[in-house]
Amino acid sequence: MILSLSEATSLAAEAPRFEAQYIPILFALGAMILVIAWLPFVLRKLPLSLPIVCVAIGFVLFSFPPFSAWAPHPEKTPKLVERATEMIVIVSLMGGGLKIERIVAWKSWNVTWRLLGIAMPLTILLVMLLGYHFLGLGLATALLLGGALAPTDPVLAGDVQIAHDENEQEAEAKFALTSEAGLNDAFAFPFIHLAIAIAAAGGLSGAVLTHWVLDDVLWKLGTGLVLGAGLGRAIGWIIYRMPAGTALSRTGDGFIALGATLLVYAVTEFAHGYGFLAVFVAGLTIRQSARGHDFNKRLHDFADESERLLMMLLLLLFGGMLAAGLLAPLGWKEATFAGVMLLVIRPLAGWISLIGVKRPPLELGIIAFFGIRGLGSVYYLSYGFNHAAFVQKTSLWATLGLIIAGSILMHGVLVTPALRLLHRHYHRLGIVETEEG
Structure with a gap:
């Protein structure tokens, strides 16, 4: 992980203070890990989620000495924020891929293609228009914000994702x-x-658009898809089919999932493809x-455990950002924008994309509504800021922070009752015979 000179200087200055509090930090970290490992059992029937608790703990922890002196802010260590969120996203993406048993096809993945091909571009467009006309952002900055807010977060969406061995035909919303x-x-x-290209060029031109289509769309998406499938097939052969009793599956070591994640991501990035896709x-x-x-299941469980540990640490730091005043620059416009993003733009875009899908309306409503925003958005905004000059950085970080905090709270509170309601609805329709939730 490469840090900027200012980040390295800042971290070096904190070293003596860190050394003095080293043992208390170990105690606090160990206690939090144990508590968070135990919490899912407690929260299973409550309208709360693990991310809510992690952010709350981080906020409280970084509000008091000695931790208040170390309260983080994304503008202080932008490269560190980018790399840390990048790591948890790729671990989460591998875990997500390992969950899904359904073979990729046009018909069986129909809802997915609609969300990707209609809901996501529509979300980007609506965010851009609102950012440009309401927040007064420039074209490049409005597009950056739209791109950062468009994806459903793979890290924080764990509560609405399908379980490893769940029936995917019955749990369509989760799938x-x-x-x-x-x-x-x-x-x-x-x-x-x-x-980034628009910001660097000072505007949109034919040359910018041509390079974008050929390189950033066709080449990088194609490379990510080809290398992901090819390397996945090769790793699958090594794990399950290597002859002479040497298949890696015989080891029982789930950390193979982490090795596969890092290898696939690095090779694809070397080839200038999209490692996330791969x-x-x-x-x-x-x-x-x-x-x-x-x-x-062993592979998936290890990826899931790694993801939960990283998520816990990063959400603690996000709580620290809130304690450090991340939301201080917010005005009524930014707060209104955040509310419209969560309550109007994503649900509306999701609902439009699902028109004509023959599934229960409640199920479609849950799919449209639970577009959780989280650490993936932090990665994209920090990536953009680290690769081009954008204005209103502080305001955008505050706006994004409010959207993420609002999404964690709103979706975390509603997910358990919503899925219970859907489960009962399935039973009334005679669709599902599985365990609740």
Whole structure:
């Protein structure tokens, strides 16, 4: 991980203070890990989610000494924020791919294609228009914000994602949100690159648009897809089918999932493709290499545990950002924008994309509404800021912070009762015979 000179200087200045509090930090971290490992059992029947608790703990922790002196802010360490969120997103994408048993096809993934092809571009367009006309952002900045807010977050969407061994035909809402979150991070990337290109060129031109289509859309998406499928197939063969008793599945080591994640991502980035797309596709392909194999669950469980640990740490830091005054620059316009984004733009775009889908209306409503925004959006905004000059950075970080905090709270409170309601609705219609939730 490469840090800027200012980030390295800042971290070096904090070293003596960190050393003095090293043992208390270890105690606090160990206690929090144990508490958060236990919390899912407590929260299972409550209208709360693990992300809500993590952010709350982080906010309280960084509000008091000695931790208040270390309260983070994305503008202080922009490269560190980018790399940390990048890591958790790719781990989450591999876990998402390993969950899905359904073979990729046009008809069986119909809802996913609609969310990607209609809901996401419509979300970007509406955010751009609102940002341009209401917040007074420039074209490039409005597009960057639209691209950052478009994807459903693969990290924080865990509560609405399908379980490893859940019946995907019955839990269509969960499958749709899992597959959408797995793919739309990659499909949002071209819009981030277009925003960067416009900012660097000082405007949109034919040359900018041509390079964007050829490189950022066709080449990078194609490379991500091809390498993800190819490397996933090769890793699947090594895990399950390597001859002479040397198949990696015999080891029982779930950390193979982490190795596969890092390898696929790095190779694809070397080839200038979209590593996010490659990792998710590789996860799908590895799962398909031996459908029903017990080792699939071991791989998924390790990826899921790694994701939860990273999520906990980053959400604690996000709570620290809130304690450090991340939302201080907010005005009524930014607050209104955040509310419209969460309550109007995503639900409306999702609903439009699902018109004509023959599924229960309640199920379609849940799919449209639960477009959770989270750490993936932090990654995209920090990536844009680190690769081009954009204005109103402080205001945009505050706006994004409010949207993420609002999404964590609103979706976290509503997800349990919503899925229970859907479960009962399924039973009334005679659709499902599975366990609740």
